[in-house]
Amino acid sequence: MTKLLDGRVILVTGAAAGVGRGVAVAMAEAGAIVGIGVRRPENAVDVADEVAAAGGTPVLLRCDVTDGAQSAAAIAELMATYGRLDALVHNAVSNRSSEPTDFENASLELWEEHASVTVRATWRLAVQAYPHLKASRGALLLMTSPAGIEGSAPLPFYSAVKASQRGFVRALAREWGPDGIRVNSVAPLAISPALENLQATDPERVKRIESLVPLGRLGDPRTDIGPPSVFLCSDEARYVTGQTLVVSGGRFTSL
Amino acid sequence: MVNENVTVVIGADRGIGRAIFDGLRNAVSDDGTSDVVVGLGDEIDFADPSAVAASFAEIATRGTINRVVFCFIDESAFTPAPIIEMDEAAWDAAGERSLRAALITFQEVHRNIADGGRVVLVLPTVGAVGVADLVPLCSAVEGVRVMAKAVARRWGARSITVNTIEVELSAFILGDEPVGDRVLPAVATLGASALPAGSATQDVVGLIDMLSTDAGGALTGALLVADRGTVMQP
Structure with a gap:
């Protein structure tokens, strides 16, 4: 049986853990050749094994x-x-993305940590991938965040850079549409390494977060966030561009 | 003088910022109130924290800052270009610089604005619809808009409201100026405006006044699209 992404070559950035890892494995399940983009490949052999x-x-x-x-x-x-x-899936974020930020006193150096990964790298990766995506009539997929829509009080820098990705998606979808390249984003609510740490240190807080999700749980990167991402990179989404798909178990319904 | 109420308009040298500055200043003289309206424009590098801090420190000597209107987007963002033709410096100037300017300005606003103050951003609608060849502008506008939402949540405890008004790109660039020989970027919209054309400046100044009322104090983190019914966001 033919799979959605049989023979397709897809690069996933930030694929060492969390949503990136789950999306990479989901792409593999759909038959893709998966470029596992990580800062330290020597520490991501287990991801490659999981993809295989x-x-x-x-x-x-x-x-x-x-x-x-x-x-x-x-x-x-x-x-x-x-x-x-x-397809290129840009999922990488700053290591400090989940840290609460004291916006009023935070430094430009901290802003740079967020912007370099989420704003500048989004532009640079898109430019670098452009000729190849044009040749394949492929897809650019950005992993943004509900925080980039709601404006999170504890994560103001993260919210701003993730929101910038939504503006990027809308504009670039129009710019690259004539080339047959689709540009979309996914805003996931999913278990992350930071949330796994929180589960160990403050399980009650995780329960409170889960209680806000109509479906009663946080998303699994592979089985909940992966399939919508596969869809957006596949031919099944051939007429979808310029969109943000919020995959949050119903947590965010007014975005 | 220190008892006077002060409104600060950021980006007051051109376009909608200039028009709002003039409109608010005229309103002061028309109704006889004693508000002071101060414009900050090209003399300030809004991406330089020390320059912005010095400006606010000087303004604070004139009275109580209780209203800030933020209209700053770096001029280079309005020059259309495909992203594949940009180098990193061009991308930074057209996109990221405006984000840094907003961050630095908001930090300084927080240090200087009175409790119960009103912050109003005025931005172009391009972030909501997306425009080819204006990708950095669209990225910056959405980033600034949502940064403001996060700030609205953070500053609510001080009864400071933070809201955004969006206008069509041409109105943002021109304000009350005639287009003349200037070539404006082409913007694909959802069609013509539902309402007859009017003065975007008057529309926006009216909304700023509304947001400055007691009733307006109940609104924060909101987006008001003052484009006479063109985008009509879903």
């Missing part, structure tokens, strides 16, 4: 997205090996 076990072809790539040479090399390696790039 799920039926995909893993390609571990050193890809610190704040380093344009690294992201260019990662894309070049996929092109050299497979001759095509069908």
Whole structure:
């Protein structure tokens, strides 16, 4: 039986853990050759194993997205090996993305940590992928966040940079539509490494968060966030562009 | 002088910012109130924290800052260009610089505005609809708009409201100025405006006045689209 992404070559940034890892494995389940973009490939062998076990072809790539040479090399390696790039999923975020931010006193250095990964790297990755996505009539998918829609009080920097991705998606969808490239984003509410830590230290708080979700639980990166992401990278979404799909178990209904 | 109420307009040198500055200043003289309206424009590098801090410190000597209107988007954002033709410096100037300027300005506003103050952002609607060849502008506008929502949640305990008014891009760039020889970026919209054309400046100044009333104090984190019914966001 043909799978949705059979033979498609997809690069996922920030694929070492959390949503990125889940999305990478979901892409593998759908038959993709998955470029696993991580800062330290030597620490992500288990992700490659999981991708292979799920039926995909893993390609571990050193890809610190704040380093344009690294992201260019990662894309070049996929092109050299497979001759095509069908989708790029930019999921990487700053390591400090889940830290509450004292907006009124926070430094420009902290802002730069957020902006370099989520704003500048979004632009740079898109530019680097453009000729290949144009050739494949492929897709650019950004993993944004509900925080980028609601404006989170404890995460104001994260909210702003994630919101900027939504403006980016809408505008670039119009700019690249004539080239046949689709540009979309997913705003997931899912279990993350930060939430896993919170579960260990403050399980009651996690329960309170879960109680706000109509479906009663936080999303699983692989089984809940992965399939909608696969859809948006597949031909099934051939007429979908410029959109943000909120995948939050119903937590955010007014966005 | 220190008992006077002060309104600060950020980005008051051109376009809608200039028009709002003039409109608010004229309103002061018309109704006889004693508000002071101060405009900050091209003389300030809004991406320089020390410059913005010095400006606010000087303004604070004139009275109580109880209203701030933020209209600043870096001029380079309005020059259309495909993203594949930009280098990093161009991307930064057209997109990220406006985000940093908003962050720095909001931080300084928080230090200087009175409890119960009103912050109003005026931005173009492009972030909501997306415009080809204006990707950095659209990214910046959405980032600033949602940064303001987060700020609204944070500052509510001081009864400071933070709201956004969006206008069509041409109105944002021109304000009350005639288009003349200037070539404005093309914006694909959902169609013509539902209402007859009017003065975007008057529309916006009216909404700023409304947001400054006691009733307006119940609104925060809101987006008011003053485009006479063009976008009509779902």
